[in-house]
Amino acid sequence: MKQFLFFVQKEFYHLLRDPRTMIILFGMPLTQILIFGFALTNEVKNTRIAILDNSKDPVTAEIIQQLEASRYFDVVKNIKSNNELEPAFQQGIIKLAIVFPQRFQYSLLHENEASVQMIADATDPNVANTLSNYATAIILDYQNNMKGQVEFPYTINTEVRMLYNPQLKGSYNFVPGVMAMVLMLVCAMMTSISIVREKEMGTMEIILVSPIVPIHVIIAKMVPYFLLSSVNIGSILLLSVFVLDVPIQGNLVLLVSECLLFTVTVLGLGLLISSVTDSQQIAMLISLMGLFLPTIMLSGFMFPIENMPVPLQIVSNIVPAKWFYFIVKTVMIKGLGFKYVWKETLILIGMTIFFLVVSIKKFKIRLE
């Protein structure tokens, strides 16, 4: 046991004295969260829109007020007529125009139906879609509130609700993804490199000649990265709650335990990589190509798995990050309990055991 502690201490020296490692370990989660949170977002904020109010009644005034209050929109005031819309779109001044027809309130109250026209700049169809959805949501919201005050005998209620993420925030989606990515890089890549480095340097030979038990070597290599990953999990969660306003809906203990489970899964992968290669470069390449890319592409974090061709959907099942991503989304964003993720958890546990057993068996006690 004491031998083991000496080994762990040595691993910490390696970690703490290598500035590059430290930058990757602590800088990466921070930059990833900030980049995804503020730069690489598909959310639309402060988009300039025009509102043409041909009715000018209390109802339109109230809806306009709500549109103006939304942080998604920035209403351009000086557009007053239909003729001004076209040039404004062409010059890129506005991305969306909302046109209220005449007698809007009258239609709504007397005919139980009123329509609003939305014109969006669809050169970027995704943005156009998002914008019109936002605006529709705000208008429907107004309608729902109004229903409480006035009795409408025959209101047709079109109910669109954005479940779990009412503000359609992108951060809800990428926090679990970034977590998977960071753990993948920190644990798998760094662990495999640290073992392969000892092989390259020749120190592994001396260690294998010594009486230390090989399994202790493996665990001692894992411990520091496990601890650092815990720190990273903590910092990612704190950043997402306090900087990105993504709340943790579910049980924190469950969420953290799932994260730690995934950490061990990935450590196992790192060990597996280190057992098949003798060079740091190759270990790094395998980690990047074999782990990092599938994590981004096939976990459902960037591209929805349901939209992929069937063969890719099948392949995605062997990507551990897919299951982790699902678990974190379910627990953290939807706030559901263990009984909704036990199957995925079991799959992760199975994968972990598989990786660990194979890599411990393959860990060469004797150099050949």
Add this chain to the structure above:
Amino acid sequence: MMADTAISVKQLTKRFGAFTAVNEITFDVKRGEIFGFLGANGAGKTTAIRMLCGLSFPTSGEATVAGYDLFRDAEKIKKSIGYMSQKFSLYEDLTIRENIRFYGGIYGLSDKEIKSKTDSMVQQLHLQEQVDKLVKSLPLGWKQKLSFSVAMLHQPKIVFLDEPTGGVDPITRREFWTMIYEAAGTGTTVFVTTHYMDEAEYCDRVSIMVDGKIDALDTPMELKRKFNAPSMEEVFVQLARKAKRGE
């Protein structure tokens, strides 16, 4: 096996596929002896030394190291031997003190032992000024001497040195051999491979490997007489010339 035999090897063989790296070598090393293990590049020295250290599993043959069977008691052998490999094997990003502490630690030395060993080693190597500096700042010669001392840290019965003086200047090599003699003087068996023939003269007995086989084994004096050669270098060249294997 006799009590004063440190290593006993009988027909030890290592094959990699169709290639026989070590071909039925047989020899005994006495306790406290400095045993020179010579051979051209690719003759199979490193493979042989690795088998004796438990790093490589022999294909066939028999061997006992420090009184333990190589096949059955590999774990016990590990406690009784020290090993210094061709590659420099201390951690460059650790200080001298931390390296000693780590290697002492994995051999199960107590904190007290580690501390006293560190003090005596630092004193012996005149490293008082450097003890808390990173190993990468040391010159190669010092690193090699330090590696040897670290391999001797747990007072092994046998120490295996695989080309310990490669790339080291003559003065440091001389100092290194003084350390080897001191170790042998305390009863440690030294098993050393080298390319320097002047070093072969320092050994009690020398074996010369050619193409995976031991072609000669005797004291340097006796070898020179047998081959009618003025120096070990001449003996070596006569034998190595027969080699068919390239590098």
